[in-house]
Amino acid sequence: xxxxxxxxxxxxxxxxxxxxxxxxxxxxxxxxxxxxxxxxxxxxxxxxxxxxxxxxxxxxxxxxxxxxxxxxxxxxxxxxxxxxxxxxxxxxxxxxxxxxxxxxxxxxxxxxxxxxxxxxxxxxxxxxxxxxxxxxxxxxxxxxxxxxxxxxxxxxxxxxxxxxxxxxxxxxxxxxxxxxxxxxxxxxxxxxxxxxxxxxxxxxxxxxxxxxxxxxxxxxxxxxxxxxxxxxxxxxxxxxxxxxxxxxxxxxxxxxxxxxxxxxxxxxxxxxxxxxxxxxxxxxxxxxxxxxxxxxxxxxxxxxxxxxxxxxxxxxxxxxxxxxxxxxxxxxxxxxxxxxxxxxxxxxxx
Ligand code: SF4
Numbered sequence: 013x014x015x016x017x018x019x020x021x022x023x024x025x026x027x028x029x030x031x032x033x034x035x036x037x038x039x040x041x042x043x044x045x046x047x048x049x050x051x052x053x054x055x056x057x058x059x060x061x062x063x064x065x066x067x068x069x070x071x072x073x074x075x076x077x078x079x080x081x082x083x084x085x086x087x088x089x090x091x092x093x094x095x096x097x098x099x100x101x102x103x104x105x106x107x108x109x110x111x112x113x114x115x116x117x118x119x120x121x122x123x124x125x126x127x128x129x130x131x132x133x134x135x136x137x138x139x140x141x142x143x144x145x146x147x148x149x150x151x152x153x154x155x156x157x158x159x160x161x162x163x164x165x166x167x168x169x170x171x172x173x174x175x176x177x178x179x180x181x182x183x184x185x186x187x188x189x190x191x192x193x194x195x196x197x198x199x200x201x202x203x204x205x206x207x208x209x210x211x212x213x214x215x216x217x218x219x220x221x222x223x224x225x226x227x228x229x230x231x232x233x234x235x236x237x238x239x240x241x242x243x244x245x246x247x248x249x250x251x252x253x254x255x256x257x258x259x260x261x262x263x264x265x266x267x268x269x270x271x272x273x274x275x276x277x278x279x280x281x282x283x284x285x286x287x288x289x290x291x292x293x294x295x296x297x298x299x300x301x302x303x304x305x306x307x308x309x310x311x312x313x314x315x316x317x318x319x320x321x322x323x324x325x326x327x328x329x330x331x332x333x334x335x336x337x338x339x340x341x342x343x344x345x346x347x348x349x350x351x352x353x354x355x356x357x358x359x360x361x362x
Contacts, residue, residue: 044117050141247278251321252321259339292331326338
């Protein structure tokens, strides 16, 4: 290793005492709040998370109240944050904590890591922040700092690279003040060792950073060879009857799992069959609006086309009534909707 572990930790801790973020709303909180903030912060910036976090905590102030809530309500409070599997796992884990741990967040690493949606790094973060235990972390920001400091080859999907990064994280994490050290590493990653143009001149690790010494910050971490992001397309059906629209609850797993959305078909000629099967309705679809919205997922982009079907009267029955509902437009805010669907529905209101 290029840097001596204790001078690494001392430099990080000294920087944290002076410059680290001590004012985040989830600081010095119980394990439930630390856990919630760690899950919300995955793939999402602090500035985006803060209002969601405060709103979520107001409605679900402890783990038992989260476990007792319906998944629909949890998803509704998550809508707009994306990566909805996080909310579903949070709810599942809350139920396990209520039923198997007496409503108390577990303090043993294996029990924490066994909860849905919690990996090694998140378990380490929760145990160090909430209980002062000594565990390393390796979130996206920390990975970048370590990959640059120690010029770690390869990219994160490669197991040899991850093995080396975990080894380094374990080596530099101090036994004392682990929480402050972990928070500082996240802060250095998000405030100084940013993806492009890292602020090396004011970084506490400058003296021991191999990338800085070799002027190779831009090379690390190595990028995965680029792949073009595939396009997919779907056709959504908007059945509207006066102020009511027909919503469909998506299956619990997969994209937007458990959220309310619009029914979908693959192609225009499938619309009539869909209507006959689900609404016993023989009505021609209206005009198709092509590619109303392009939504970017991490692995592909989705072009959404829309068929608006105006009805004079509500159909007398719906096949699979548990997962379809006529919803008044004023009541849409009480349903967890994926962002592009919410945008489509709000465009129609204008
Ligand atoms: S010196 Fe620069 S590249 Fe190295 S850890 Fe600090 S900010 Fe990152």
